[in-house]
Amino acid sequence: MKTQLISHLHSYMLNHQTDLLIALQEDHRLDHYLETKVDSVKELISQLEGENRPAYVIEALCLEELTRDLRPSRFSYLRDLLEEEFEADFRAFSQSGILTYELINLVGGCEPIFEVFAFGETNEDSHELKHALMGMIAEYFER
Secondary structure (H helix, E strand, O other): OHHHHHHHHHHHHHHHOHHHHHHHHHOOOHHHHHHHHHHOOHHHHHHHHHOOOOHHHHHHHHHHHHHHHHOOOHHHHHHHHHHHHOHHHHHHHHHHOOHHHHHHHHHHHOHHHHHHOOOOOOOOOOHHHHHHHHHHHHHHHHO
């Protein structure tokens, strides 16, 4: 079960928290992070096993818990915003192979806006947040 959860968490991070995944890899802390996160749901696993829940249900509930503090993803939010509002730039970055690099830079550059708006599940649909980020992205492209 632990190996499967680590694999699922890694896949989730690859798709939604690429910036965090790369930072952890660069610091040689990714394996420790994944193992520590999965160890944090040991009690939940025991509880669910005690309730005779199927393995796939246990995995789904544990992954939900493991990713709770990783949602919503700033990286995914900016990727979607870039694709929707800056389509030509998104396509150019994708075709040249630098999309991930540019998104990581954008996450860092947009950090103050995410903090001011206290980015979270309750306000990820905020028009004000979206427009502030679009302004920051436009400014980033001008540099």
